[in-house]
Amino acid sequence: MTATAHSSTASTTAPSTEHPLSMLSAAEIAATKAIVEAAGLLGEQVRFGYIGLDEAPKAELLAWQPGQPFTRCATAVLVDRATGGVTTATVDVTAGVVVSTRVVDTAAEGHGPILDEEFEDIEAILLTSDAWLAALGKRGIDPMMVRAVPLSPGNFGYEDEVGRRMCRVLAFLQLDDADLPWGHPIDGVCAYVDLTKGEVFHVDDNKVMDVPTERAQWDAEPHASPTRTDLKPIEITQPEGPSFTVTDNLVEWANWQFRFTFDAREGLVLHQIGWKDDSAPGGVRPIINRASIPEMVVPYGDPQPSRYWINYFDQGEYVFGRYTNALELGCDCLGDITYVDAEISDEQGNPRTMRNAICMHEEDYGVLWKHTDLFNGMAETRRNRRMVISFFVTIGNYDYGFYWYLYLDGTIELEAKATGIVFTSAFTGPDGFATEMAPGLGAPFHQHLFSARLDMAVDGHVNAVDEVDAVRVPVGPENPHGNAFRQQHTRLKTEQDAIRDADNLKSRTWLITNPEKNNRLGQPVGYALHPEGQPALLADPSSVIAQRGAFATHHLWVSAHEDGQRWPAGEMVNQSTGKDGLDSFVAGDRDVDGADLVVWHTFGLTHFPRPEDWPVMPVDMTGFKLKPVGFFDRNPALDVPSGTTPHCQGRG
Secondary structure (H helix, E strand, C coil), X not given: CEEEECCEEEEEECCCCCCCCCCCCHHHHHHHHHHHHHCCCCCCCEEEEEEEEECCCHHHHHHCCCCCCCCCEEEEEEEECCCCCEEEEEEECCCCEXXXXXXXXXXXXXXXXXXXXHHHHHHHHHCCCHHHHHHHHHCCCCHHHEEEEEECCCCCCCCCCCCCCEEEEEXXXXXXXXXXXXXXEEEEEEEEEECCCCEEEEEEECCXXXXXXXXXXXXXXXXXXXXXXXXXXCCCCCCCCCCCEEECCEEEECCEXXXXXXXXXXXXXXXXXXXXXXXXXXXXXXXXXXXXXXXXXXXXXXXXXXXXXXXXXXXXXHCHHHHECCCCECCCECCEEEEEEEEEECCCCCEEEEEEEEEEEEEEEEEEEEEECCCCCEEEEEEEEEEEEEEEEEECCEEEEEEEEEEXXXXXXXXXXXXECCCCEECCCCCCCEEEEECCEEEECEEEEEEEEEEECCCCCCEEEEEEEEEECCCECCECCCCCEEEEEEEECECCCCCECCCHHHCCEEEEEEEEEECCCCCEEEEEEEXXXXXCCCCCCCCHHXXXXXXXXXXXXXXXXXXXXXXXXXXXXXXXXXXXXXXXXCCCCCECCCECEEEEEEEEEEECCCHHHCCXXXXXXXXXXXXXXXXXXXXXXXXXXCCCCHHHCCEC
């Protein structure tokens, strides 16, 4: 289907199952449910917390050739609302059988993801609690005007919580149907709800605070303002259409080639990213075998009794991909856009189509390279452009966009965009742990920390990692005038060696090379990870969140590749103990010097909210880049054509 708006175009593709890494289809999701049901794993209260493609082992995927048969499997996470029990099932969709099942020890590991059904029940459950109604009565609040915000509770080892499937609930006042409750937090009180029994088992009523009264809608007083009329339209057109092609889920653009999938928990995943080169085996030089953002954590820094526990793991606890937005032409994406729908399951196990979940397009990115030479009269300019593949998700009050960029010079970039509405509290004063956003309204300090999983394959699957620092050379015979500096390379030989932190004062990067492949200068081919170098987790190392979100305590981890090591905070994150995450992957201290390895990179935002972030937050951005270092023999963008106007071309 093609639509036109503001001189931009959009097309929708329907992926099929043509490859072991094709997008999971509606038919496969429906088959997964039917196979699970036939195996007797469903009951009246059993819900599907997740269905996702169970990718074949890496070795099988690398060995597969077009025309060969392949098996498609799916993973299902089953949550029994009647007992709180969790079962995982691996389903061979091709053969129509359940391959294996596992009953999760929820007390020792963690619980299945939180269900929308459970959240929908919360307000009714609260109204049955005398303690909750008494807390609201003490504050003079009508319970029917309260909007409950149930949140993942963490795991603090409290005796009455061990093994209990639960959530903690904060409350906000909604003045009328048009009102945004985020402007009216009912602070100092928190309800603890047993989701299996459907009852409140504790109310922490520690302090009565004034409820802020100013409305929060940006189109209502005091925020409303006339819409600008001085911004002229911007039109982005490609009269001959886009330069990329999409076949099934294979994308080819310029020298780039990659596949993409979408996972309800992980979101957008890129596979087999490579650079086309006729001299390479198969015509493609691999760079990254698999790239994704499989987890993020949002730890809050407010220590007050009703809020100290707030730490969201949006992928693992909420399966955030199911909240992916339907992107709209002229709003979310501008230009000649290709949209792709994604299929996930609902909580009954039925397929659900997420329309326009993935957006792909090209965009201009300024000057790529340029030189005006005083000796030979050369005056050359080339413009840059990038391939964009993205999706946007709304999870509670926040909205996140994830954008993968591929550039003509071989650079790969990931950009995460955070916007939406900041989570609010009552403001307790300038010496507290929040910013005053409006009269009496606070926004607690917090972080957004993402984990990138990069299954590297720089010109093959034997890679090594060096930490590269800029260092001064001491004054001496080698440096008599004191002006010298150089790069210092330190090989990270084992998994424990490779737990590292960024250092912007040293311009620190991490160089991933292939020790078996050299460029024409005899140097190992490589790609360098450029971190932003913002703070990692700021919570104390002894804290619960530092244990459950250990991946966020350092910027770099490197693990020897092992099928199944996919989730940096563990498989079951909701109420997890933190014993099966990324730190456990590297506990064996395996050799990663010349190995099939995975690079894990923590990046993110440390957010001290500003009044300018209210009532809706302008986009804030974070991410990282991977730049070729000796991967090419020379500038790979010499073949980019000059501009269309005469003064962009040739000699002056």
